[in-house]
Amino acid sequence: MNRYANVALALLLTSFTIQVQAGIAIGGTRVIYDGDKKETSASIRNPEKSGVYLVQSWVDSGEQNAKAPFIVTPPLFRINPGEENILRIVRTGGNLPQDRESVFWLNVKSIPATDDSQPRTNVLQVVVKSRLKLFYRPAGLEGQPETAYHQLTAARSGNRLTVSNPTPYYVTLFTLKVDGKEIKEADMVPPKGSVSFTLPTATASSVSWQSISDYGGVSQTESRKL
Template sequence: MKLPTRFLFAAALAGALLAGPAHASVTIGGTRVIYPMAEREVNVKVDNDSRAPSLVQVWVDDGKTDADPGQSKVPFVVTPPIFRMEPQKSQTLRIMYTGEALPSDRESVFWLNVLDIPPKSAKASRANTLQFAFRTRIKIFVRPARLDGRPEDAPAKLTWQLVPAPDGKGQALRVTNPTPYHVSFSEFGVEDGSRTFKNDMGGMVAPEGATVLRIPDLAGADAGAKVHYVAISDHAAALPGEAPISAR
């Protein structure tokens, strides 16, 4: 993968770090960020669990995974944007909302990116050895005050329909979300009599929106089938549930 210019700048700085093994070492303290819109900032902790330092670059994007950090048009600033993490140390990231208009009747979603660039090893300097940078990307849910209902109740309010798969092969699930909250799934599937079809890749449906979720090999199911899902709470807890599939 070709790294954008700012990544290359960060990678060049990484050459100045002490030698060590190339592996993912910087971890984020959580699987999602809930950002109350009324707050001036939210803090996120990152840890370097390895025995070597790492160079870390941090930014927020709006869903475009290949956008350069400097090109992402988002209403957030993250500090520090680039820093060196010593072994077995932690760093607090400050995510600050800059005040641009966002919907006040539903959540908005953005993504926090943490790029971990390990130091160049002595072995890599002597031979043709690949060095890898590792990017972790988690969702930031921006939550206005006084939204209707509770986020943990949203999965049970979804409606499900069987629809033709977008590629014309088999069937898929159309899920409609009438709530003001995003609903994310770690897995979901269809039980149709003695047959079970499952998607372990997960998915997400936006507030007051709908999306089509693909399930491999799903075909021939009818409106009498049931959906089984595992939604994800604000604290990354599993919220299992089931729902009927309605006729189109």
């Protein structure tokens, strides 16, 4: 790139004002909906000193064109600097299993509000969308969710590793390692179900994992021989 092109690029970049804002803060890393309650909630806070946002929220099932049996109120609201608001999540029906958890997704989109009273400038506004797991937990499930990760089992078949979960709770994996090598695509092990992965080594002999609790904490490490 020659000297004139460099100057032109510099002028182009300086003609824009780019606003990088921290955005809103959501209370918690996941939402638990107890089946014996009429609703659950999540807190939304604007920690900034000047930024104003429009917040849009909804729940989806994670599948295309499939509606989730939950509504969020308010679905759209304005939040000023330093303010906090509460999202109410209410179940609206749906034939959900009562012997295990179901998982959905809470979406929270923060849109920077524009001030029409101020002179318009070239501003790049960033819309941030957060996506949190929403676990519907029926009343009366056996065991405790915080100890479910202890009960996972792991088995090897050829070059595949299968992790099974006999409990009625989802186990969200923080790490899953085979002989110390991490399987990066590991996420959740469904209740009374299993997931399979390709082994990272041909001579796998041990597997270990950590899980994430309802409060976002990381468990101790569980290890098994293969």
